[in-house]
Amino acid sequence: MVLLLLATLLVGWRILKPAEVLATSDEPYPLLVVSAPGVLGRINLAPLIIEDRLRVYAAKHQIRADEPVYGNSVYTTRWSLRRWPEQLSGVVASGATVISRWSDGELVAVDGRTGKIVWRQESLAAPDYAGHRTGAATVWDPPGLRIAAGAVVVAEGQTLAGYDLSTGAERWRTTVAAGCTDGFTTIGGVYVCATGAYDVTTGQAVPNWPVGPFTAVGCSVANSGCAGFRDAAGRGWSTASSSPRRTFTLDRPDSTVADGLVVSTANGAVTAYREDGTALWSRPGEGRVLGGVPGRVLVFTADHHLVGLATADGHELFRFRLAYKKEDDLWDLGGLMVSDHYLAIERRRKDGPDDPESPIYYYNTDTVLLVGL
Structure with a gap:
């Protein structure tokens, strides 16, 4: 009985003891692949897109990456960092450098190409993981x-x-x-x-x-x-x-900045303005500006289409329905990330509860839509 108890305690200690596990990669950095505009797939986690080449995901005790960006599933981990019992508080990136903040206040920067640690620094105390099921709040809006x-x-x-x-x-x-x-x-x-x-x-x-x-x-x-x-x-x-x-054109509550232009969606039209306040171009139709990428302004329409308008003159470059195969449009926008060539959207169930822990808060299991721009 004593030996059994000791064995149980030893196993428990090995499982629960503080530990940090780093898995790196020697694989070549993925090439930049630009997909044609359209829906590419759907996954269950919110990706932080790194240089349009890698996807980084958050979990309660782990940060990890996979590839390719355009993949319609979460793939085998390229690299990962797990810190137990610390919780992942937030993640940001600049170029290929990925910086994670942990509940013990530690900042850890890794080279996104390899997963190897570049530097680490003791910092301020940090809140616990709050990314819920998709991790979106941790990688797209870290506290x-x-x-x-x-x-x-x-x-x-x-x-x-x-x-x-x-x-x-x-x-x-x-x-x-x-x-x-x-x-x-x-x-x-x-x-x-x-x-x-x-x-x-x-x-x-x-x-x-x-x-x-x-x-x-x-x-x-x-x-x-x-x-x-x-x-x-x-x-x-x-x-x-x-x-x-x-900037007077930003006084409009519906206006934002996209690809260097002030863009408004007032009065049933998408209108871009010059610095002096005069209209550069205008296109009829209601929508919400999701952001801008080089050469394009991205507009989400009421009927769940994504429209790409040319920054220079507003002409329509593409338009497609934001749905994977035969999905319906009974969802609202949650968090999102726009990179130069890709868009990721977290979808929340229309008229669903305001509680991310609810099983019907998200649109479906694979609630993050991946889109090529």
Whole structure:
């Protein structure tokens, strides 16, 4: 009996003891493949798309990658990092560098091509995994984790810290007002939250910033690299530099920035504007602008079609139904990621419960739609 008890304890210790397992890859980096516009497939996890070559997924205790980007299934793991009992709090990427934040506050950067660790850094305490079934919240909107201008910005409570993206070295740390955790970064290199704005290179407060709270527009994944915002008064601003520039066409609550243009969907038309506020082009039809990629503005229509409009003149480049084979359209948009050549959409059941843990919250089991652009 004593020997059985000891054996049980030993097995339990081996299973539950703290451990980190890293699996790397020596395979060649996948070639860039550009798919024709259309629905490619559906999978059950939300991918963070790396340079249009790899997909990275989040789980409670693990980050892992697979390929190809255009695959209609989740494939054999290319590389992975598992940390037990720590939980994966968030993931961001710049180029091929993938940075993960863990519940013990550790930042771990890996080379997305191989999975090998590039650097690791102790940082601020982090919240537990909140990605639910698909991991979308962890890879597409990680709490308190942003990137901009070669920096990784981490927010926790009333502390904001910036780390060098290439080395992990801490650049700065500062105390901020309450309510500054859920911010965004701009293409001009500023971290913006409801209570202030901070230069991501120095951590210094940016003077004469408009008054928040703010609505960010034209953002890439992880609320980073946003091209503009609206302030508390609803006034629009562009963020190409560290000092925001007043942009009246962004005053419209339905407007955003896509491929460098201010685009509005008011009055039953999609309209793009020049910097002086005059219309560059306009096309009839209601829809929601999902973003822009080089040469194209992406519009999601009420009848669940994706339309690609040429940035230069608005002419229609493609139009197709967002459905895999014979699926219906009884779903609403959840999270999404737009890369240069691919789009991933998390679909939520239309009129479903507002609870990601509900078995009928998501549209179906393979609820993430993969789309070629």
